[in-house]
Amino acid sequence: MIVCSCNVISDHDVRNAVNAADDLPRSPKQVYDCLGCSAECGRCxxxxxxxxxxxxxxxAKSCGAGCPHSAAAAEPDVHAEFALAAS
Ligand code: FES
Known part of the structure; x- marks a missing residue:
């Protein structure tokens, strides 16, 4: 379904832009940038x-430890290591 008639962007295009980007787009402007266009009327x-x-x-709310998109996920879980050492 076309969600932006000015730039002819579909919901599929938006999902692909979110899933394919290394730096997760979180705003419509970032999605427009990913798709090589910009907002025209802004209705979308x-x-x-x-x-x-x-x-x-x-x-979308917040990335926390364990989220594959979080920088914290790339770091060792200090709390888990401490819990193992204490047991
Ligand atoms: S409908 Fe998307 S900018 Fe106009």
């Missing part, structure tokens, strides 16, 4: 933001 911004949030799932 709210819809695109909803699709971004759906595509990111829990990451």
């Amino acid at each position: 911004a709210r819809t695109i933001k909803t699709i971004i949030d759906d595509a990111l799932g829990a990451c």
